[in-house]
Amino acid sequence: MSDLFTRLKKITMCLCAIILSFATYSLAYAKPDLKPLGPSIADHGSSYYQFQVHSFQSADQQRHYKVWLGIPKQINKNQPRPAIFMLDGNSVMARLDEALLKQLPEQDSPVLVAIGYQTQLPFESASRSVDYTPADESGKISVDPRNPERMSGGSLQFRQTIFEKVMPWVHSQVKLDTRRTALWGHSYGGLFVLDTLLNHQQHEQKFSHYFAASPSLTWADSRLLKAVERAKPEALKNQKLLVMEGDFASSTPAKMSPNIDQDMIQNNRQLVLDLASKGANAKLLLYPNLSHGDVFQASLMDILQNRLF
Structure with a gap:
């Protein structure tokens, strides 16, 4: 991961283009657009990736998942x-297109696994609230x-669904x-990424790199931050984490979503x-x-286009 961060300097100009594309319409912490989605690249077909779709359900049969698997053809x-x-995954698939897939290096193009829900909406708010957040005591x-x-605190069960199904x-x-x-993962999904990192010793190491995009750290009285404080160094040593955050916040309450964190950068x-002090290879990218x-799109494109893992 050391070379990862040396490459970050080289992609500054690329990020500027992304920033400019968002700046014209950005409203800090604006609530997400929940209009139904149209067909994705998986429906249209790609010259570069072969897509498969599979359905799963939660252990309590209350949440129904749709998972897209994209495998490079060559x-x-x-x-x-x-x-x-x-x-x-629904929103992720809406953002993947043929131009992006063509850019991915042929000899090193990644397998894409988008984990979403059985819905036409970009976000299944009630389900992700359960699946992406850690439980209380x-x-x-x-x-x-x-x-x-909504309900919350089902990250353990959701993680088991990912690992076991x-x-x-x-x-x-x-x-x-x-x-x-x-x-x-982004927002609540960023919490799930961090929670999975903190609990990686409870299961066989499944992930080598963790990307938490604009995690909702103040959720539930900063439950995740408190878990980090309690974490033992041996559970975090050499774990690779990149936290990705924007620095733009609105002072207009009407334009703020419930996930706003006024002290997000701090x-x-x-x-x-805290993670680095306990041995994790943790970095912050603003x-x-x-x-x-905006960080949803910017972080995801950054990871894919610039091969940050």
Whole structure:
């Protein structure tokens, strides 16, 4: 990962282009657009990737998942491939297009695993609230402190679904390089990435790189930050984490979503410092003039186009 961060300087100009494209319409922490999605690249077909779709359900049968698996067409099937597992898969698939897939290096193009829900919406808010957030001291699914109409605290069960159902299916279709298998998530998904990192010793190491994009660190009275404080150094040594955040915030309350963190940069810096002090290879990447919502697209494109794992 050392060379990863030396390359970050080289992509500054590329990021500027991304920043400018968002700056014209960015509203800090604006609520996401929940209009139904149209067909994705998986429906249209690609000259560069072969897509498969599989359905899964949660252990309690309350949440229904749709997982897209994208395998590069021009590969040596006997050679393990790098891979990235991406949360909010419906919205991810809406952002993948032929131009992007064409840009990915043919000899090193990653396997794409987008984990979403059985919905036409870009985000399944109630389900992700359960799946992406860590439980309280009870260890049980309970009311979401930030959104009382939703439930939360099911990250352990969701992780088991990924490890016990999704991953075996992926491995049955393509060989993965365990040294280059990444996990990416945004907002509540960023919490899930961090929670998975903190609990990686409870299961066989599944991910080599963790990407937490604009994680909602103040959720539930900063439950995740407190978990980091309690974490033992031996559980974090040499774990590779990149926290990705925008530095643009609005002072207009009407334009802020419930996930706003007024101290986002300070909290992210403290998170990275705490993890690094316990032996993790943790870094913070700031995107100038991008908001919480903008970081979804910017971080994902950055990882894919610039091969950050």
